[in-house]
Amino acid sequence: MPPKPASATGPLRARASSGRPAATLSEVFADSAADAAPTGFALAQLEPARGPLLWVSDRVTRKEAGIPYLSGFPAGFEVIRVDVARPVDVLWAAEQGLGCPSLGGVMAEIWGDPPVLDFTATKRLALRAETHGVACWLMRRAATPALGAARERWRVGALPSGRHPWDARAPGQPHWRVELFRSRYRAPGTWVARYDRAAHRLELEHPMALRGTEAAGAGAGG
C-alpha cells in the first residue's frame, strides 16, 4: 500500500490541535491607556521563579502609561528594563529576548498601531516564543485589534474593586473585566478576574458572580 501523500497543511493542523504550548505570544489590549489593569493581568500569568522579565517599552508608552515600579509588583519579580524609542526596536529587542530561555518572560509594550507591527512581525514573535518556551506578552494601548498572529488576544479593563476587609471606604482586591476575543486553543469568553497580589493568584469568574459582591460593596459603601 503506498504511503499516504502528506498534505501541506498537515503539520499545521497537527500543531493547532496539539493543545496550548507552554509559552506563546499573547496580546493584551487596554481599555484605557492610563490603567495598570493590563499590566497586572499579564504579570498575574507569569511565574516569578522562572527567571527575570525583559521589559521593553517604547517612548510614548513610558510617557503615557508610566514605567514599571518594582515596589508595586508581586514579590519575586525581577526586571531587565530596555527603554527604546521606536516600535521596531521594541520588536527587535523582544525577539532577542525570546531567544534566551533563562528569561521568565518578555513584556513588549507598543503604543498605537505602527505599520511595523503587522502579521509577519507577530508571527515571528509567536514562533520564537513557542520554540524557546519563553512567554511573550504584547501590551497594546490606544490600538485597534487588526490582523495579527497572537495566539490569544485579550481585552482588559478595570472594574470597581472588591471589598477591603477592614476599611469599607478603601479600594480592596482588584477586579478586572477580561475578554478573550480571539484564541486558538479555547472558546472566547468574558470573565471577571480577581487578583490576589499577596498570593499571586488569579481567579476568572463568570460575570454573574460579580453581581452579589458589587451590590454588597455598594451597600456597605452607601
Added chain:
Amino acid sequence: MTERGTTARRAPGRQAVLPFPARRPDPPGPARAEPDELARAMAALARAMATEAAPASARAGTYARQESFSPVGRPRARPAWRAGRDGDAPDLRAGALETRGRAAAPPAERDPLARRITCLHLPRLSVERWQRCLERLGEPLPDDLPAALAVDGPHGPVIHATTRAAEQAGVRRGARVVDMRALCPDLRVEHADTQGDRMALQRLMLWCRRWCPWTAVSGEDRIVMDTTGSDHLHGGEAAMLRAIEEALSHLGLSADLATAPTQGAAWALAQLGGVRETLAPGTLAARMAPFPVRALRLEGETVLTLQRLGLKTVGDLAVVPRLSLARRFSREAPWRNPLLRLDQMLGRSPEPVEAPDDPPRFAVETRLAEPVEDPTPHLPALAEALCAGLAEAGFGARRVRLTVYRTDGEVSSVEVALARPSRDFRHISRLFDGKLERIDPGYGFDLVTLGAVHAEDLSEVQTRLDGAAEDGAELARLTDRLTARFGPAVVRRAALRESHVPERREDWHGAPDAPWPSRPGTGPARPMRLLAPAEEIRVLYAVPEGPPAQFVWRRLTCRVVRFAGPERIAPEWWRDRPGTRLRDYYHVEDHAGRRIWLYRDGVLDDGRGETPRWFVHGVSE
C-alpha cells in the same frame, strides 16, 4: 623643612648623570626635584670618577625590560600573536638589580641594542597635505609655481614649509614672508594649518600600525615605530622600508626612513643618512661618529655651545670624558643634555617608543589583495582565529575592536563590549551586526584587524549535563546584544536605595552584570506603574480632609468613589532643597474603577508656598 625646600628649588634642571643608564628613562618634561635623585647623582659621579670607562657589557645590566602588555593579570603563556615585544617576562627583580655586580651581567639580560627602531621623517608633510587638498578641490598646484605655507611670527608671517620649486627659488624655512617675496615675487603664500597637520600625523601614526604594533609621534614631522620582530612579516627590513615608502608615496607623502637599534640613531639616519638606511648594532658607534652634533636631537642653543667648544661631530663628543660633559651640562634639562642624548643614541640609556595606547595582546589580521569596502565577509574567520588564540591562552574578550586600514591613510574602527568575558566567535561576530555599516571605509581598505582590546581570565567551565546552558551566560549574551544595538544606558536593572521618596527608591542604572537585589517582601501598598514625572491634576471639588472628590486628569473628569490614605512622606532634608514640601499620598478609585495613586504636595499653612497642588504619581492594577 627649609632644607627640603632649598633642595627642591635648586634642583630643577639638574639631571642625574650616571655612568651607566638609569633604570627608567626620564620622560621629556619638566624635571622633577627629588632628593633621592640628587643623592643618586652624587653616588654616580663618585663611581664615574673611579671607573672612567666601564665596559659596555657591564652597562647592559640595568636596561629596563619593557614588559609585554597585558591588560589584566599576568600572561599565562607567551603570546604568539602578531609581532609583540620580544620580552614578556615580568620584571620581578627590579629591586635586586642594584645589588648585582656590574661586571657580571646575568645571561637573562637582553642586549640593549637588540631593538629595531624605524624612524619616519616626513619633511614636507604640511605642504604635501595642502597640495593634496588642492588637488581634491580640482585646482592642483603647478609644479613650477613657487608656493609656501606661512605661520605667524613675532614680526609678521614667516615661512613654515615650502614646495620644491620655492626651495629652488631660494625660499628658506623660518625666513620672513616679506623678505622671500622680495626674493621671489611670484611666490604664492597661504596660511599653514599646523593643528590639522598635527592631527593628520596622529592619524597617520595609527595607520602605520599596519606594520608594527608600537608607533608614536615624535616631534612635528616624525613617526617612530618599534619594528622589532615585525620585519620578517614583510620580507625583511629592507623590503619593509621599501613597502612603507611606497605606501606613503601613494598617499602623496615623501618620507625619509631609517632603521637603527636606537631611537636616536634612527632619528639621525632618517634626517642625515642615506636612502632607507638600516644600521646593524655592531656598527652603530662608527656610523654615528661623523654626524654633526645636531643629529643628537639638540636645540639650536646647545648645538651652538657645542660648536663653540669645538665639538662638531658626534665622534668628537663621544671621546670627551663623560665627567667633564656631565659637569658642563649638569644644569640643562634632560632633552637639552648632550650626554643624555648621546647615551640614548648609542643605546646606553633606554628610550622606548612611547605609544599613546598599548596594542591589544590578542589580535588577528587579514591582508587583502585588493581594497574592498565591506568588512562583513572577513569577520567570521577573524573572530574564529581570535577566539582560538584566546582559548589557547585561557582568556576571554571583554572588548573587541575591528579596525580597517584604509588606502587613503586613515584608520576607522568599531568596538563592541561584552558583559562577561567570552571567546565564542559566533557571539562576538553577531555583536557586530548592524555596527559594521557605521564603519567608514573611505575609498576601500586592504587590511582588517580584529583585536581583543580588553581581555580577562576565563577558565573552561563545565556545562550542565542535561545540555541546558548556564543561566548567567545566556543573560549576559542577551545583554551584550541589546547593549551593542542600543547603547549601554538603555539596558538597565533596578537597584534599591534607602529612600522613602517613591521616585528615588528605585534607581535604574546600567549594571547588567550586577546581582539581583533583594527586595523586602512587605511594605506599604505601591502602584504597579509610576508616572515620571508626576502629572498635575486640576481639583474640581475639594474636601477639607482626604483626597479631592472630583478632579480633572488628562482632560477627563474623575469622580473619586473610594480612597485609602493618607500616607505622609516627608522630604529628605539631607538631599532635598530647602522649601520642599511634604506629600500626602492617597490610593483612590474613580468611578470607572481605575485605581490611581495621587498626592498633595504640602499642606495648607505650612509656610512653604501657596495652596497645595495635587499630582498623579502612579496607577495601580
